[in-house]
Structures are given as structure tokens and as C-alpha cells.
Amino acid sequence: MENEIQQIRSFNRFYTSHIGMLKNNFLDSPYSLAEVRLLYEIGEYKNITSQQLTELLYLDKGYVSRVVKMFLKDNIIEKIQSEEDKRAYFIILTEKGNNLLKVLQSKSDEQIEEIVQPLYADEKELLINSMSSIKSLLAPDYDKIKLAQNVKFREGLKPGDIGYLIYLHGKLYTQESGYDKDFEKYVIKTFSEFLENYSLENDKIWLAEYNQQIVGCVAILHRSDEEAQLRWFLTLPLFRGTGIGKKLLNTALDYCKEKKYKNLYLLTTSVQEKAIAMYEKAGFVKTESVESVQWGQTLVEERYDLRLI
Structure with a gap:
């Protein structure tokens, strides 16, 4: 087991460094990787609450609240009251937020292309397949039956x-x-x-x-x-x-x-x-x-x- 732990730690160090996770400004934006990830999920889910963001990304509730306040101040998100539950507010991107997300996604695409560009086709295939396996095996709802659905x-x-x-x-x-x-x-x-x-x-x-x-x-x-x-x-x-x-x-x-x-x-x-x-x-x-x-x-x-x- 010790060898497996060391291998996972080694991979984590390599991966976080390779994609720039340790930088304060991710993809040359004013925001960190965690903040950009929050922004991406807001754009992906269209209508999502702070509580849902907390549960989705396994983040501290206080941290999410602070980031949401920052996004509101920067005018990249807005809150809309739920018609079903007046106590709940959905978070959506503003036009400025949508434009920022498009720029960040474009930069992310360029970063990925730069990373995989030196690889041959079969090497890219191996990389993608390995990533797919990691995603499936470490998913919170992982079981063999779901893995077999991809066979x-x-x-x-x-x-x-x-x-x-x-x-x-x-x-x-x-x-x-x-x-x-x-x-x-x-x-x-x-x-x-x-x-x-x-x-x-x-x-x-x-x-x-x-x-x-x-x-x-x-x-x-x-x-x-x-x-x-x-x-x-x-x-x-x-x-x-x-x-x-x-x-x-x-x-x-x-x-x-x-x-x-x-x-x-x-x-x-x-x-x-x-x-x-x-x-x-x-x-x-x-x-x-x-x-x-x-x-x-x-x-x-x-x-x-x-x-x-």
C-alpha cells in the first residue's frame, strides 16, 4: 500500500504543477483555480444555489460565500430569487461573466492543445483512456456496473x-x-x-x-x-x-x-x-x-x- 500512496502523491504533485494549479491567477485571470472552477459550474448549471455549489465541489460553505460576494462585486454574476422558494436565490452569469468564461475556456483549450501537441495519436489515446479510468474509478458513485457500461x-x-x-x-x-x-x-x-x-x-x-x-x-x-x-x-x-x-x-x-x-x-x-x-x-x-x-x-x-x- 505504501508504494501506491507514493505513486498517487507523485502524480498529484506532477498534475497540479503541470496545469498551473499553484498559480494565484489561473489562466492569466484575476482569479485562482478554485474560483474559476466555481465560475465554470455556475455557467454549466445555469441556475444553481450557493449550497449546491458547496456540495458539488466539496468546498467550505464560508469560502463559497466569500467567492460569490466577490463575483457579485465584480459584476460577473447576479442572484435571482426562486419563484418556488422565496428564501432561495439562484446564481447566474451576467453578460460580463459569460464573456469572461468564454475567454477562460478558450485559454484552457489552448493550454490543453499545447500540452498534448507533442504526443502521437496513440499516445493521446492512451492519455485520454487513462484519464477516463481515473475519473470512473474515483467517482463518488463508482461501482463496477457503471464502469462496465463503457465496455x-x-x-x-x-x-x-x-x-x-x-x-x-x-x-x-x-x-x-x-x-x-x-x-x-x-x-x-x-x-x-x-x-x-x-x-x-x-x-x-x-x-x-x-x-x-x-x-x-x-x-x-x-x-x-x-x-x-x-x-x-x-x-x-x-x-x-x-x-x-x-x-x-x-x-x-x-x-x-x-x-x-x-x-x-x-x-x-x-x-x-x-x-x-x-x-x-x-x-x-x-x-x-x-x-x-x-x-x-x-x-x-x-x-x-x-x-x-
Whole structure:
């Protein structure tokens, strides 16, 4: 934990310095960063109260009150009494305030362009994706379900996908099941066979991506006119329990029904308890069970079948 804390502190120091947060006059305006942020929220929400500003920005009530008084004195905001509650006053920007905000936003845009200008396209993409992840993970209402709403699904392979899928299988199965390096060799072999015999018409693979990184996958391989195999069903731990795995599995099952396969089978080991629970819920039944020694462990290899017709 100590290392994580140091990394976050280091990032905070870098970021606050990089965007000029420590300057008294932010973006060459008469105001500090916190004051400009208040101004921005007033412009963004159109009708907002001092209390709402306090809650929105987690600021001290007295501080917000002092800034609002300063803004009133500078004629960049005005207060309008609420028709529903005569005790409440909405804060809105004056024409002068609107013009000032436009100037500040333009300067902010220029500052951002200057910061990212030296970066290549893929570096900008990495930056934006990282910022999106930070925003999602540190949001007050963060949960995995909301994070999963940004996951996108696609069918088919792009250059580099197979290599990344091999990496994910090797990493996750080592961490979670204790498999040795021979398992990764096995995964490489299975994907190699898949590519050698790949049929665009009969073999399908679906991927789930978050910020353009693969976080889940599933594939259907044609074995005969009546039977297919489900392979490489995987979801990263962060996205388990969010419906991502269920959607991938259902997509694969729907495809098999479309193709009118009579039987769908999969091979797994008894240690994959969570995945097996999902298979059984979908209707798969265990049909074979054999003990073997492989990948550094004594395992029970299992076959599950799903009758589709």
C-alpha cells in the first residue's frame, strides 16, 4: 500500500504543477483555480444555489460565500430569487461573466492543445483512456456496473488480438489457478491451430473492450455440421459480476442456435468453479470427468455439453 500512496502523491504533485494549479491567477485571470472552477459550474448549471455549489465541489460553505460576494462585486454574476422558494436565490452569469468564461475556456483549450501537441495519436489515446479510468474509478458513485457500461463489444480479430489473448490467459490462469508456464504453451498451441484452420464462415470470436483494451472474450469453433466447441471464455476480474461475461456467453449461444448446431461442448477443469456455475446456469451438463497431471497440478478435466436441438 505504501508504494501506491507514493505513486498517487507523485502524480498529484506532477498534475497540479503541470496545469498551473499553484498559480494565484489561473489562466492569466484575476482569479485562482478554485474560483474559476466555481465560475465554470455556475455557467454549466445555469441556475444553481450557493449550497449546491458547496456540495458539488466539496468546498467550505464560508469560502463559497466569500467567492460569490466577490463575483457579485465584480459584476460577473447576479442572484435571482426562486419563484418556488422565496428564501432561495439562484446564481447566474451576467453578460460580463459569460464573456469572461468564454475567454477562460478558450485559454484552457489552448493550454490543453499545447500540452498534448507533442504526443502521437496513440499516445493521446492512451492519455485520454487513462484519464477516463481515473475519473470512473474515483467517482463518488463508482461501482463496477457503471464502469462496465463503457465496455464495447466486437466480433472478429484485429492484428495483435491473438497475442494479447494468449497473454491474458497466461497471466490470469497463473494468478488464479496456479498453473505453470506449460499452460501458456498450451494456449499458444490452441490459438495456432485455430488460425491454421480458421473458417470465416463457421468460426467466430467475440471480444469485450474497455478503453480499447480487451477485457473479455469467447469463441465458437466449428467441429462438424452438428457440433461446435466453446473456447477461450474469459472475463477480467474487474468486470466479473457486471454482466459482461453473461453477454459474451449469450452471444455465442445465440450464434450456435442460428447455425442450428445440435450440440455445443466445452472443456474445462474443476477448479474453474465460477465459470462452471455460469455454464450450468446456461444449461450445460457435465458429461466426462478425468483426473490428470498437467500445468504443474493434479487436475480434474471436465467436459460439459449443451443440447441445442
